[in-house]
Amino acid sequence: MANKSDVFQRLIGLETEYALLTPHVAGMLRPNRHEIYCDLVTALRAKIPCARARNMKEGVFHAAGGAVWFETERPALGGGLIEGSTPECRSPRQLLTWQRAQDELLTEAADAAFGGSVRLIKNDRDAAGNVYGAQENYEATMVAGWRLAVWRAALILLLPLALFTWLVLWLIDVGVTCYALAATVVYLTAERLLPRPEWLARLLFGCSVKELAAETPTGPAWLESILSVAARVLTAPLALALFAVLWLTAFVRIRRELTPFLLSRSIISGSGMIDEQGHFLLADKATAMNCLTGFGGLLGDRPIYCLGHFFKAVYADAWLAPQQYLRLFGARQRLQISLGDSNLADVAEYLRVGTTLLVLDAIEAGEMPTVPRVRRPIRSLRAICRDWHLATRIPLAGGRVASALEIQRFYLEACRRFVGRRSDAPAEARDVLRRWELALDALADDPQSLVGSLDWVTKQFVLDKSARGASWEAQKKIDIRYHELSPQGYFQRLRSTGVVCELLERGDIDHARRNPPAGTPAAVRGRYIREFSDDDEAVSANWQAVFLGHGRETKVVRLDRFRLGSAEREAPGRKKSVRRDGDTDD
Amino acid sequence: MNQNIPASPTPATATIAQPVRQPLDPRALAAALAGIRTDSQREPETYLRDTVVPHGGE
Numbered sequence: 001m002a003n004k005s006d007v008f009q010r011l012i013g014l015e016t017e018y019a020l021l022t023p024h025v026a027g028m029l030r031p032n033r034h035e036i037y038c039d040l041v042t043a044l045r046a047k048i049p050c051a052r053a054r055n056m057k058e059g060v061f062h063a064a065g066g067a068v069w070f071e072t073e074r075p076a077l078g079g080g081l082i083e084g085s086t087p088e089c090r091s092p093r094q095l096l097t098w099q100r101a102q103d104e105l106l107t108e109a110a111d112a113a114f115g116g117s118v119r120l121i122k123n124d125r126d127a128a129g130n131v132y133g134a135q136e137n138y139e140a141t142m143v144a145g146w147r148l149a150v151w152r153a154a155l156i157l158l159l160p161l162a163l164f165t166w167l168v169l170w171l172i173d174v175g176v177t178c179y180a181l182a183a184t185v186v187y188l189t190a191e192r193l194l195p196r197p198e199w200l201a202r203l204l205f206g207c208s209v210k211e212l213a214a215e216t217p218t219g220p221a222w223l224e225s226i227l228s229v230a231a232r233v234l235t236a237p238l239a240l241a242l243f244a245v246l247w248l249t250a251f252v253r254i255r256r257e258l259t260p261f262l263l264s265r266s267i268i269s270g271s272g273m274i275d276e277q278g279h280f281l282l283a284d285k286a287t288a289m290n291c292l293t294g295f296g297g298l299l300g301d302r303p304i305y306c307l308g309h310f311f312k313a314v315y316a317d318a319w320l321a322p323q324q325y326l327r328l329f330g331a332r333q334r335l336q337i338s339l340g341d342s343n344l345a346d347v348a349e350y351l352r353v354g355t356t357l358l359v360l361d362a363i364e365a366g367e368m369p370t371v372p373r374v375r376r377p378i379r380s381l382r383a384i385c386r387d388w389h390l391a392t393r394i395p396l397a398g399g400r401v402a403s404a405l406e407i408q409r410f411y412l413e414a415c416r417r418f419v420g421r422r423s424d425a426p427a428e429a430r431d432v433l434r435r436w437e438l439a440l441d442a443l444a445d446d447p448q449s450l451v452g453s454l455d456w457v458t459k460q461f462v463l464d465k466s467a468r469g470a471s472w473e474a475q476k477k478i479d480i481r482y483h484e485l486s487p488q489g490y491f492q493r494l495r496s497t498g499v500v501c502e503l504l505e506r507g508d509i510d511h512a513r514r515n516p517p518a519g520t521p522a523a524v525r526g527r528y529i530r531e532f533s534d535d536d537e538a539v540s541a542n543w544q545a546v547f548l549g550h551g552r553e554t555k556v557v558r559l560d561r562f563r564l565g566s567a568e569r570e571a572p573g574r575k576k577s578v579r580r581d582g583d584t585d586d
Numbered sequence: 587m588n589q590n591i592p593a594s595p596t597p598a599t600a601t602i603a604q605p606v607r608q609p610l611d612p613r614a615l616a617a618a619l620a621g622i623r624t625d626s627q628r629e630p631e632t633y634l635r636d637t638v639v640p641h642g643g644e
Contacts, residue, residue, distance in 0.1 A: 017643040023636050071643055079641035127634035132643030296644050306644070338644065466623035473630035478622065480637055490622050497615040498608040 005424040007361050011088040011520060011563055012353065014099050015135040016342055017071060017081045018106065019121040021484065033080035034218075036118055037070040040082060040106070043113035044068060047105060048514065049533035052540045054547060056316045059083075061541040063530040064515060065522025066102050074228070075218040076206050081132055082106075082120070087522030088543075088563075091428050092354035094517050096346060097504055101512035107485040116486065122342045123483035124284035125273060127476050131288040131302065134342040136353065138360055139563070140254060142333035147249040152329050154245040158238070158314070162325070165238045165315050172231065179223070232298065235315055239298055242314060246307050247293060251335055255305055257363045257371050259292065261356070261411045262304060262339050263381045264404035267390055268439055269352035271341035272456030274479045278472050280463065282385045282456050284341045292377060296338060304339040304377075327544070335360075339381075344483060344491040346503035347453040351439060354432035359411055362418040369414055372407060373397040388460065390443060405444055412436050452499040455491075458482075462490060521559035528557060 022031055041060055044050060053059035059069035065087025073079035084102045089095040103122060110120050124133030143151045183204040191197045201209050206220035218224070270283030281287060294303030295311050310328065318325040337356070343349035362368045373396060374380050380394035384404045393401035402410075416433055419425045442449045450457040459482050467475045482490040494500050516526030521543075528546045532539035540547045546557040 015644075017639075019637055019639045021633075021637050023632075073643055074641045077640060081639065081643045083643070121637060126638045126642075128638045130639045130642030132639055135644060308644070462619065462622060465619045467626060470623075470627060471630070473634060474626045477626045477630040477633045481626070481633065488625075493618045493621060494615070497618050498610040499615055 005422055005426070006365055007419065007422060007425040007429045008091045008357060010139040010357070010360070011090065012092075012095055012139070012357065013088050013137045014086045014095060014353075015083060015137065016085075016099070016102070016122060017083045017132040017134075018485075019123055019126060019132065019480075019483075020082065021119040021121060023117060031118065032218075033078070033082075034070060034075060036114075037080070037082050039113040040109050041068060043109035044105065046112065047109060049530050051529045051533050051546075054320070054540045054542045056312070056320065061525060061529060062105075063526045063533070064098070064101060064105075064513060065517060065520070065526040066098065068106065074224060076221040076224040087516050087526070088520045089517050089522075090519060091426065092350050092357060092432060093428055093503070095353050096350050097508050097512045098517060099349065100346075100504060100509050103485055104509065105513055111486070119484055119486045119488075121480065121484045121489075122344065123480055124271070124341050125288065127480065129276070131285055133285055134340050135306065136337040136340055136356065138335045138337070138356070139332055140251065140335040140360060141331055141364055142251050142335070143249045143331055147252065148331055151245065151249040154249075155325070155328055158241060158245070159325075161238050161241060162314050162318070165235050166319050168234045169231065169315065169319075172227065172234075176219075176227070238315060239295060239311055242311055243295060243307070246310060250307060250310070250333075251305065254335065254360065254363055255293065256373075257368050258356075258359060259304070259377060260371055260374050260407050261359050262337065263374055263377055263394075264384060264407040265340075265352065265355070266381075266385050266456075267404045267408065267443060268355070268436075268454060269340060269343060269348050270385065270456045271343060271348070271483070272459035272479070274463070274472070274475045278475065279386065280388055280460055282388055286339060286341075286385045287382050289339055289378060289381060302338070304337065304381075306336040306338045309334060309336055324544075341455070342483065343455050345453055345455045345458060345500070347435065347439070347450075347501050348455045350503055351432065351436060354428075355411070355415070355436050358415040358419070358429060358432060362415055365418065367414070367418045367421070372400070372402055372410065388456070390447075405440060408436075408440055412440065452494065453501045455482075458491070458494070458500075462494075521562040524557065524559055524562050 020033070020036065022036070037058075041050070044060070044062065049063040050060040051062075053061055053067060053069070055069075057069050057071065059067050061067045067085040069083040069085065071081040071083045073081060084106055086095060086098045086102055089098055103120075107120055110118055122133075125131050187197065187200060187204055187209075190200055194200060198208055201207070201212070203220060205212050206218055206223075266283040266286050270281075270286065273281050273284040275281055275287075288302050289304055291301050291303045293305045293307060294301035296303060296306040296308035298308065298311070310333075313324050313328060340352060343352060359368070375395045375397055383392050383394055386392070390403060390405055393403050393406075395401055412433070415436075419429050419433060439450065439454065447457050448461070451461045452458055459479065462482065463475060463478055467478050478490060481488070484490070484492070486492065491500070495502075516522040525541050525546050528539055528548065529541065532548060537550055538548065544559055546559070548555040548557070
């Protein structure tokens with residue numbers, strides 16, 4: 001019997017890119033997405049203390065420990081997403097609670113800012129096929145043994161290339177500034193000569209001069225396209241070299257042993273969707289995946305395991321703070337999983353995270369038995385998602401086949417044995433096992449009993465009852481409006497009927513709307529933000545540190561020491577260190 | 587500032603709260619589904635257009 005609990009000790013977090021309902025009023029410009037983000041954050045600040053994020057990405061952290069970001073995706077062409085990040089949590093129930101709190105905070109902020117004219121939608125794919133949505137983050141051992149030595153040596157060898165890439169990107173920045181100055185001079189000169197200079201303003205600035213003053217300028221679309229291509233080409237040598245090293249070294253064992261679990265997980269955590277042909281699929285995002293491992297969008301890749309944050313750390317974050325590069329030398333890093341839907345149903349979200357955590361814990365403890373190796377994983381994933389009868393059997397190595405249900409049962413049994421060997425495993429681990437088994441049994445025998453518990457079953461129920469014989473557009477509206485977070489959203493309408501299975505108490509969510517989760521770096525970050533956010537310049541933060549004051553007087557509170565799990569934290573000799581280190585560093 | 591951290595959120599002895607499920611109200615459910623049916627057929631093309639996320643995300 002193992003002595004020290006190694007169950008639910010790692011830090012975990014969810015990122016959610018929200019779609020927006022922005023009604024188009026005839027004769028009026030559609031609101032700029034960056035402006036929507038700014039107004040939303042202003043409304044959020046009225047609800048909870050916030051602090052500026054120190055990051056390449058524009059965003060704020062709030063006193064409940066989480067963050068809200070503006071994801072810049074081709075802004076000149078109308079792109080840009082509002083993204084919420086939960087604080088770092090340690091258990092699936094804790095994460096579910098803070099995710100629900102985040103959904104509520106942002107929904108209320110949107111309502112306060114726009115009076116219902118702009119609404120948030122927590123889904124993963126729009127009617128035009130654009131994909132966005134959920135990302136899961138799990139702290140995990142990325143590399144060990146000889147691979148760790150290779151990874152560290154590669155980071156040292158890549159440094160000159162990284163420096164060259166920083167320089168190139170800096171020169172692009174300088175070039176953009178020079179362009180803005182030159183464009184202004186050209187426009188001011190031509191304005192006197194041209195009878196109607198508006199077309200020139202649109203060509204040079206991407207908008208009229210009036211809009212330039214009123215809105216956040218994005219630049220012309222043609223310049224954005226050129227810069228986008230140039231940045232990809234110029235960073236390609238670093239990207240390719242880094243990817244090769246990551247592919248060889250990063251999360252190798254986890255990727256091998258976790259993949260069959262993730263491919264089959266959609267039968268529990270998929271949120272369901274109507275495809276272009278009107279077929280019902282189990283999951284929203286899964287069929288968009290086109291590779292197992294990648295950087296996520298750099299070359300049109302949409303991977304199950306996204307390693308893009310390593311690339312960002314090397315070419316962008318380390319630019320702002322060189323110590324970010326040093327952090328990459330650590331064996332424990334962030335495992336980011338892109339294969340997963342944004343859930344509305346508590347049980348689906350709880351099981352999505354809880355079962356993944358248990359499988360990761362068992363893998364890292366070396367207690368996962370030999371897993372079935374899936375042949376042609378992306379094709380198998382699509383086959384699983386296209387069959388809501390759950391009868392499809394996918395090919396395994398050795399000529400065998402298995403259904404998603406059978407693969408899930410294999411992992412359930414492995415995790416049951418893993419938890420069973422630990423007398424001090426948290427009660428929540430046994431709760432996840434129990435619900436996992438109930439869900440698999442119900443999927444096999446009576447899927448309808450899971451209406452209100454699993455999203456794809458619930459969505460299919462709504463489609464069956466409310467859209468039989470309806471047009472594709474009406475069915476697709478149900479598919480998407482199911483995820484709208486306002487009271488008009490279809491899942492929200494079901495809440496009052498008693499069909500939805502709620503896992504959380506109202507008081508827990510209310511607590512999470514105001515406070516960060518205890519025992520995490522977010523607890524420290526949130527406390528400083530609440531204390532110092534009266535003066536916007538007094539406090540700023542990122543995932544690694546809180547910064548108090550500005551200029552040379554800035555004090556930095558590093559959060560790394562609060563990343564340890566309770567077992568390590570409460571070990572003799574650690575308590576004193578945590579207390580002493582609680583003081584700020586200069 | 588005191589930064590001591592409270593204990594882990596879910597010790598082994600903790601009990602897990604059971605689901606809070608209101609009793610199913612068949613009338614309310616039927617009304618909700620009827621409302622969804624009506625709403626879903628009201629200008630669905632407009633709704634789909636107004637919820638597009640240009641260029642998507644991660």
